[in-house]
Amino acid sequence: MPQVTVTRRVRFNAAHRLHNPDLSDAExxxxxxxxxxxxxxxxxxxxxxxxxxxxxARTGYVMDLSELARTADAVIVEPxxxxxxxxxxxxxxxxxxxxENLVVACWRELLPRVTSGRLxxxxxxxTENNYAEYEGD
Ligand code: NI
Numbered sequence: 001m002p003q004v005t006v007t008r009r010v011r012f013n014a015a016h017r018l019h020n021p022d023l024s025d026a027e028x029x030x031x032x033x034x035x036x037x038x039x040x041x042x043x044x045x046x047x048x049x050x051x052x053x054x055x056x057a058r059t060g061y062v063m064d065l066s067e068l069a070r071t072a073d074a075v076i077v078e079p080x081x082x083x084x085x086x087x088x089x090x091x092x093x094x095x096x097x098x099x100e101n102l103v104v105a106c107w108r109e110l111l112p113r114v115t116s117g118r119l120x121x122x123x124x125x126x127t128e129n130n131y132a133e134y135e136g137d
Pocket of ligand 1: 035
């Protein structure tokens with residue numbers, strides 16, 4: 001049976017600060033540079049949500065992309081858009097919001113909500129040039 005990957009892209013704008021409270025201020029500055037600035041800074045994030053499976057015989061869909069769009073809006077965009085990722089988001093509590101940690105947190109939020117096909121890969125863009133990918137553990 002053919003395995004097909006479908007992808008929905010969503011965007012959100014958010015503020016963050018990279019900081020590990022277990023390290024000294026000097027170590028944090030050295031590790032994270034400008035991203036450690038105490039008063040936060042912003043990114044225009046893009047998250048690509050890929051779902052893989054066999055197209056359904058009746059619908060031709062791996063997963064209805066309009067359903068995936070609604071799920072992505074509810075699970076990712078609404079909680080994260082125009083928020084401070086260090087302070088405002090329950091599922092990011094206690095997480096240093098690097099792009100790596102964010103993509104794993106997004107995976108955990110989305111996984112139980114993908115009801116046909118399987119969540120296959122997330123790619124989270126933090127800048128035009130940097131992204132992190134996660135395919136589960
Ligand atoms: Ni940053």
